[in-house]
Amino acid sequence: MMEFSQQVCCSEVKVKVGRGVVKEIESLPGRKCIVHPKSIKPELKADLEVEIEDGESGKDIKNAMRIVDELLEAEFTRGDYLVAIGGGTVLDVAGFSASIFMRGLNLVNVPTTLLGMVDAGIGGKTGVNYGMAKNMLGTFYQPSLILEDISFLDTLPEEEIRKGMAEVIKYGLVLDKELYDFLSLNYSSILRKEQNSLERVIHLSALNKLKVVAEDERETKGIRVVLNFGHTVGHAIEAGSNFQIPHGLAISVGMVCEAKIAEEMGYAEEGVVEDVIWLLQLFNLPISPDQLKGLDKEQAVKSLSKDKKRRGEDILMPFPTRIGSWRGVKIPLETLRGFVVQCLGDGT
Numbered sequence: 001m002m003e004f005s006q007q008v009c010c011s012e013v014k015v016k017v018g019r020g021v022v023k024e025i026e027s028l029p030g031r032k033c034i035v036h037p038k039s040i041k042p043e044l045k046a047d048l049e050v051e052i053e054d055g056e057s058g059k060d061i062k063n064a065m066r067i068v069d070e071l072l073e074a075e076f077t078r079g080d081y082l083v084a085i086g087g088g089t090v091l092d093v094a095g096f097s098a099s100i101f102m103r104g105l106n107l108v109n110v111p112t113t114l115l116g117m118v119d120a121g122i123g124g125k126t127g128v129n130y131g132m133a134k135n136m137l138g139t140f141y142q143p144s145l146i147l148e149d150i151s152f153l154d155t156l157p158e159e160e161i162r163k164g165m166a167e168v169i170k171y172g173l174v175l176d177k178e179l180y181d182f183l184s185l186n187y188s189s190i191l192r193k194e195q196n197s198l199e200r201v202i203h204l205s206a207l208n209k210l211k212v213v214a215e216d217e218r219e220t221k222g223i224r225v226v227l228n229f230g231h232t233v234g235h236a237i238e239a240g241s242n243f244q245i246p247h248g249l250a251i252s253v254g255m256v257c258e259a260k261i262a263e264e265m266g267y268a269e270e271g272v273v274e275d276v277i278w279l280l281q282l283f284n285l286p287i288s289p290d291q292l293k294g295l296d297k298e299q300a301v302k303s304l305s306k307d308k309k310r311r312g313e314d315i316l317m318p319f320p321t322r323i324g325s326w327r328g329v330k331i332p333l334e335t336l337r338g339f340v341v342q343c344l345g346d347g348t
């Protein structure tokens with residue numbers, strides 16, 4: 001078992017990684033409400049259980065309000081706990097409910113997907129879908145405890161492991177050269193889900209993400225933007241497929257495109273693009289838009305202007321400078337558009 005704590009603004013976030021760590025829930029003080037998806041039935045004692053739909057439809061605001069209603073009905077108070085067990089979708093909606101209930105109920109995240117363990121469960125962003133818009137409403141709200149129980153990954157399909165690995169690779173590329181090296185040497189044991197390798201990958205990912213979040217929790221200092229490497233082009237790819245192309249695969253191609261832009265503009269050392277492609281390929285992740293089915297490239301390019309990181313006619317891009325390092329660069333939207341047309345159009 002590995003564990004560490006990180007102070008994020010006014011709260012301490014404790015992380016435990018290992019097999020069976022979910023059992024720690026039983027020793028929490030106070031009453032517990034467990035929120036989980038239909039597909040996962042936790043065998044843990046709880047004062048209240050709320051079951052929600054799996055996947056993106058579970059993130060509708062009506063589910064967040066249903067959780068709140070059940071907490072009120074069961075007379076939960078602020079000293080009690082909401083334990084969110086599930087993939088990123090469940091963590092996002094349950095975290096949102098915890099943050100608005102009496103201005104904040106103690107939150108414990110128990111991610112059950114690799115993406116949840118390395119990304120969605122860490123960092124305190126919560127969100128629900130409202131109307132047609134994904135993540136339209138949300139809060140920043142830190143869990144006090146994150147239990148990363150590797151045993152959940154036993155049943156997770158390889159496709160879902162690969163999608164989560166795209167985010168892990170992102171940390172290696174822009175934040176952590178040691179992680180990059182570990183991934184390139186241990187890719188086969190990671191894909192075989194060997195416990196020690198998975199534990200190390202999850203531990204290093206959580207450390208990297210929480211360190212960034214501690215420096216810039218609310219994305220106001222131009223530091224948290226690093227977590228968006230690959231995501232500007234990645235989101236455009238998702239939008240250009242009406243969100244049919246999975247996020248992990250879209251950001252995989254997005255990282256290749258953005259590294260190319262960084263190299264062509266002279267911000268990245270020569271060879272960075274090759275290093276990005278090399279690692280993604282080891283994990284069988286796509287490196288070219290031609291490997292993605294159902295992408296309307298024109299629609300993708302059009303959606304760039306809706307990027308949340310746009311400020312006026314500029315967009316702040318986190319570019320890798322060399323493996324494990326990065327810098328933020330403001331580039332005109334028009335320049336970015338030109339590069340993206342080139343990248344999505346030329347088949348890499």
Ligand SMILES: NC(=O)c1ccc[n+]([C@@H]2O[C@H](COP(=O)([O-])OP(=O)(O)OC[C@H]3O[C@@H](n4cnc5c(N)ncnc54)[C@H](O)[C@@H]3O)[C@@H](O)[C@H]2O)c1
Binds near residue numbers: 039123155
């Ligand atoms: N808050 C954040 O910072 C943040 C960051 C990244 C992503 N997200 C959000 O996370 C969501 C995506 O998360 P996700 O990829 O975990 O998706 P998900 O929650 O939809 O889970 C993916 C699939 O895996 C299944 N599953 C979950 N655990 C399983 C297990 N142990 N064994 C077998 N199957 C299992 C689910 O039923 C689902 O079909 C998106 O809504 C995204 O917006 C949030």
